[in-house]
Amino acid sequence: MGVFWDRLDADFADEIKAGRLEVSQRMGARLGGGDLWLPKTIEENHALHREIEAMSGSKHDEWTRAYCIASPFYLARFVLSTKNPDWIVDGHHALDHPLPIRFLNWLQFCEKSTLFLLAREHLKSTLSTLVRTIHINLDSPNLTIAILSDTLDLARQFTRQIKREYEGNPDLYRYFPEIVWADPKKESDQWSLSGENAGLVLKRQTNVKEATVTPIGLDTAPKTGPHFDIRRYDDIVTNRNTQTSQAMAKTRTHLKASASLGKDGGYDTYVDTLYHPLDAYHDLQSEDEEIGECRVSRVVRIPCYEDTEECRGPVYYSPDYLHKKRVECGHKEFAIQWKLDLEETRTQKVDEEWIRYYDPTEEVQRRNGFESRSEYFARHSNLYMLVDGAGGEKQNTTDFTVMQMWGCLPDETHVLLDALRDQLDPLERVLAAMRLHQKWGMYRFQNCRWEQYAMDSDTFWLKKEMDQTANHFHVIPVAGASTTKGMGAKEDRITGRLFPVFKKRKILLPDSLMIECVYLDGGSIDYTQVFVQQILAYPLVKFDDDVDCASRLFDPDLPLDYPERAMREGFKDKYAKARDRRDNGGESNWVS
Numbered sequence: 001m002g003v004f005w006d007r008l009d010a011d012f013a014d015e016i017k018a019g020r021l022e023v024s025q026r027m028g029a030r031l032g033g034g035d036l037w038l039p040k041t042i043e044e045n046h047a048l049h050r051e052i053e054a055m056s057g058s059k060h061d062e063w064t065r066a067y068c069i070a071s072p073f074y075l076a077r078f079v080l081s082t083k084n085p086d087w088i089v090d091g092h093h094a095l096d097h098p099l100p101i102r103f104l105n106w107l108q109f110c111e112k113s114t115l116f117l118l119a120r121e122h123l124k125s126t127l128s129t130l131v132r133t134i135h136i137n138l139d140s141p142n143l144t145i146a147i148l149s150d151t152l153d154l155a156r157q158f159t160r161q162i163k164r165e166y167e168g169n170p171d172l173y174r175y176f177p178e179i180v181w182a183d184p185k186k187e188s189d190q191w192s193l194s195g196e197n198a199g200l201v202l203k204r205q206t207n208v209k210e211a212t213v214t215p216i217g218l219d220t221a222p223k224t225g226p227h228f229d230i231r232r233y234d235d236i237v238t239n240r241n242t243q244t245s246q247a248m249a250k251t252r253t254h255l256k257a258s259a260s261l262g263k264d265g266g267y268d269t270y271v272d273t274l275y276h277p278l279d280a281y282h283d284l285q286s287e288d289e290e291i292g293e294c295r296v297s298r299v300v301r302i303p304c305y306e307d308t309e310e311c312r313g314p315v316y317y318s319p320d321y322l323h324k325k326r327v328e329c330g331h332k333e334f335a336i337q338w339k340l341d342l343e344e345t346r347t348q349k350v351d352e353e354w355i356r357y358y359d360p361t362e363e364v365q366r367r368n369g370f371e372s373r374s375e376y377f378a379r380h381s382n383l384y385m386l387v388d389g390a391g392g393e394k395q396n397t398t399d400f401t402v403m404q405m406w407g408c409l410p411d412e413t414h415v416l417l418d419a420l421r422d423q424l425d426p427l428e429r430v431l432a433a434m435r436l437h438q439k440w441g442m443y444r445f446q447n448c449r450w451e452q453y454a455m456d457s458d459t460f461w462l463k464k465e466m467d468q469t470a471n472h473f474h475v476i477p478v479a480g481a482s483t484t485k486g487m488g489a490k491e492d493r494i495t496g497r498l499f500p501v502f503k504k505r506k507i508l509l510p511d512s513l514m515i516e517c518v519y520l521d522g523g524s525i526d527y528t529q530v531f532v533q534q535i536l537a538y539p540l541v542k543f544d545d546d547v548d549c550a551s552r553l554f555d556p557d558l559p560l561d562y563p564e565r566a567m568r569e570g571f572k573d574k575y576a577k578a579r580d581r582r583d584n585g586g587e588s589n590w591v592s
Contacts, residue, residue, distance in 0.1 A: 003311040005098050012110045019109030027070045040097050049078050065086040065175045072104040072135040079171050099316050100127055107132045113285055113297040119304035119338045120273050122316050125350040128271040129158045141179045141202050144210040145176045146228040147260055152217030156193045159215040163200055178201050200513045215510055218254040232533040242276040251280045277342045277540045279286045304338040310367040348495040349534050357511040377415045378443045381407030382561050385448040388549035389429050401429050402549040405440050410563045415508040419527045423519040430461040437473050447474040451551050493546050
């Protein structure tokens with residue numbers, strides 16, 4: 001795996017070279033000599049440690065102190081509790097591996113505005129949040145550090161590990177008595193992780209209100225007031241906050257707000273594992289999202305397995321252990337959290353060739369005149385309306401309310417006739433649904449399938465408007481989970497129900513469907529374009545409301561009713577037009 005590590009090192013070469021020179025000169029001056037020699041390999045570190053251990057008295061302590069500051073790896077391997085025998089697995093110490101020494105080297109010299117993504121169980125929090133935080137404390141005790149995580153409890157767990165190290169490791173007080181308390185519980189004026197003033201204060205020369213180390217949770221909006229030199233983000237994305245797009249949006253909002261906790265001359269750094277293709281880290285790397293000062297300048301990925309032409313093999317664990325974890329986690333979880341491979345999560349996807357289009361404005365002749373193609377399809381179909389509403393008030397809405405009117409033709413083709421996509425409050429949502437039904441209810445309208453989660457807040461207005469307008473139609477609440485085993489999750493609905501219908505080429509979309517949007521101040525979007533982009537990229541999409549809404553049409557508990565056989569025999573699908581979207585300006589093709 002030397003090629004793998006060398007390739008990553010090359011990305012940091014200039015910064016590491018300059019950083020090592022500065023540390024070498026600074027620590028050499030402290031020892032009263034020339035530049036301090038800095039070991040690069042594990043073997044060199046062990047040889048240096050044996051040499052220092054052979055020293056005695058103050059010289060031993062002075063040199064140990066110097067190298068603890070000069071190298072976070074030396075600090076972790078020979079001074080902190082990570083040196084202990086419980087870190088030995090199968091006869092090898094967990095830190096005697098290229099991963100810890102290289103990663104700590106990058107953290108020391110290159111962590112500013114960098115996002116480090118590591119596979120699960122690859123020592124990311126131990127090395128970044130424990131070792132690197134203590135390393136900064138000992139080198140620059142006046143700096144203040146915020147530990148930011150998904151929840152305050154999680155941030156406290158990380159800080160508690162740091163707290164225990166200072167309380168239970170006498171070597172830290174021995175080598176750094178001017179920084180570390182002999183009995184911090186008694187001597188420090190702030191040494192607690194409970195209450196609003198949770199934090200740890202070491203000995204320092206400044207009088208600032210912020211603690212040396214402070215835990216902060218992003219499950220609530222960060223408080224204004226404190227400003228830290230370093231914002232260290234660890235596990236801000238977890239399984240808890242990636243279950244829904246609302247939860248992910250909340251994390252993005254609080255992450256953006258946390259930029260106010262920084263200060264001039266300070267910096268932020270991130271370490272985590274992937275949980276979702278479009279979690280908060282997607283925004284950190286995006287140039288399109290306005291996320292303020294939290295945008296990272298680079299991303300470093302350390303997967304569990306490297307698979308390139310130059311290098312193939314496990315990065316840290318043995319192949320047997322990785323196989324065991326893959327069996328335990330399942331293919332998708334292992335792909336994203338261990339291999340950090342987002343594309344591999346797309347085990348099922350829609351081929352663009354499966355998508356068929358029609359021109360809704362094309363005129364079709366009938367006995368007494370002409371009608372549009374969409375009217376023709378509506379007249380030959382049984383119609384179903386789908387409503388997938390975003391809950392809450394409009395100003396708090398992050399997902400979109402989506403409504404779709406589908407026609408089911410005699411040959412079991414499903415035609416998208418009309419749609420709505422907007423950010424609406426409950427009353428606006430009900431009024432929009434009433435208008436959509438009023439427009440298409442003259443045809444063979446069957447029922448409206450309304451998502452249960454939104455309907456809980458919509459029922460009052462729906463009943464009131466129906467009674468006032470006498471515009472009544474059959475509404476069926478549909479919950480997120482189906483009674484059919486294995487089809488409850490959103491992804492199962494989309495890939496298990498909707499994708500196969502596309503594959504059979506039984507979905508027909510308008511080649512263009514322009515709709516107005518309140519959230520765009522009356523501006524318009526091409527709904528077909530939005531829908532097609534979602535279905536082709538799923539699940540690597542920020543919003544999946546539209547394809548999720550369409551999947552409700554194929555709920556196995558609510559079978560569709562297609563027109564009678566007599567009409568089926570008289571219906572000819574010879575007007576479906578396919579647009580070749582891969583060839584801009586290309587000729588359209590007629591398909592049957």
